[in-house]
Amino acid sequence: MASSSSSSTKGYVNVITLRCPNHPDAELVEDYHAGDVVCMECGIVVGDRIIDVGSEWRTFSNEKDSKDNSRVGAAENSLLEGSDLSTCITMGSGPASFNENGRPIYNNRRNISSGDRALMIAFREIAQMADRLNLPKMIADRANTIFKQVHVSKSLKGRSNDAISSACMYIACRQEGVPRTFKELCAVSKVSKKEIGRAFKLILKIINTSVELISTGDFMSRFCSNLGLSAAIQKAAIHIADKAVLLNLVAGRSPVSVAAAAIYMASQASDDKKTAKEIGDVSGVAEVTVKHAYKSMYPKAHDLFPEDFKFCVPVEQLPSM
Template sequence: MIKSSWNGSSSTALASRSPTATLVSPLPVPPPASELPFHRNLNVHLICPDCREDPPHLVENFSDGDMVCESCGLVLGARIVDTRSEWRTFANDDQGSDDPSRVGEPVNPLLDGGQLGTTISFLSNNSSASRELNRAQNKSSQDKRDQHLHAAYAKISSMCDRYHLPRVVQDTAKDIYKKVEDHRALKGKSTESIEAAAIFIACRQANVARSFKEIGLLTSVPKKELGRVFKIIDAILQEGGQMGGAVSAVTAAESDYQSVGTSAEDLMNRFCSHLGLSSQVSSGAQLIARRVTKEGILAGRSPISIAAATIYMAAGLFGEAQSASKIAERAGVSDGTIKTSYKFLWEARDKLIDPQWLESGRASLAGLPKAQ
């Protein structure tokens, strides 16, 4: 291939020499930017054609929908669409029942449907016709399932507030309850047992573990019934694969559901706080519980029994001895269970007690209760 210039004579001569010669024209050179006429290109850059300030001082007049140059007052655009968010809600009492919100409340993912229904309220004259119209509209439009969900959510919130549980536990428990209701696998089970199991699982997910007995006392659901419902819900959530997270900042993004168990370390701080023990005893009991689990000394026993026996040992070791009956009252187990578990801890005390505690003088073996 022979490239030729754009001169006619030389191009003809070169083309005649070779039958396969091809004329290739160069790309056109654009004129300089200074010679181009002014045109408005909002996708690139918008400046005022009069004052030509760069950067421009442009303001949007939302009341008129105009784009105006602040320096010279030239109107650069008209009928501009206001793209600001309209998700505004104000109390009706502030502006004489004049609510400027034009979009309503956001969709609640915990309820069914799109929540786009219309509600007819009483008229100001409180006439019989308005009351009848309101009553007829309520009978025809209100969803009984949403009413049931509202009642369940209110009860979950009440129980969580009574037990001083964080807001994330409430939101997670409501989300779990909604998923279980959608699955329809717990027909015949009482609503109270489902709510209690949802709160129990939510506590585990939020790392504020509570025992079956504590949740049972809170909700008045028997421990055995709570355990049965918990196993069913846990299987449903594992089968579903994902827990929702559309209700709070902590649960806003969906995350894989994983069944979380309760360990003795999770219960230690709360039990020690209820007993008025120092942070030194709490941290020491956690270390002992970690070693108990690692060595398998109390394998097969419940986390509550392990936590109670460990606190019984750590409190005496650090000079803040507590009776077995007092610890049993706070932990929710019998003092006989604590003493039986403590026998195994006493026999393995050399593996559980950190030698640095004894060397520093913070702990003493003389304060340990005798195994009975």
């Protein structure tokens, strides 16, 4: 084996360059199994005992059908108390501790505290909700942080972790400017709207945080997009909702109901009409609620539409309910 070495001018780094003594310009190939570097021309071993820095793909579990044999593990989670890095390998006792050949079975068991176990279950639930709602990981991370703060405070002990997780996701969505309704959270979780609402109010007091007030504009673009409505109808619906709130026509009604009623009014005046039931299914508002909100807005319909709106149906011919 022959090699030439070169060092930097300051002497801090020594770099060894491997070359074949017979073919200095030949390409060298690394044999990962044997740890050798071999010349492609003559087959001479130019270097040995090469360290493989890749992942180790052996498995030490008892599951022969395991699909992922990587031992690199998951990324460290700073929200867990044990940093998610502790591992304990022990040999059990009794007949079940030996396989059919009489060899001991080693159990690769991670030492997870009860606190970390509860956090991991909650984080998994939050990730599933974010996936079902098509939300980015950033919002799930914020919800995880909020849940961690609640968990550390120990103020909601005894309450359902599912309700707390859903409330944390609801708060995270509002703080990130992409609010979701309680009904949307109910559809992707295991708890009722009432439970999420209670947990939401308690969490705001516990972690001393606040959320921005939601408005009709927060939901309008998403609802219109799901209904397949044009940008012109969406613009008209936003104007109708804002004007109805300004004229105090929908006092006491939720922004979601007002948004649904505004979309119904704008669509009925256009060539792409949507029924109250279709809008209710998308917005999560009952059909009756949409009609009641629309009925409150109908007497002032002339003043609600934007000036540049192109009517396919005159205001006088809109449904009066």
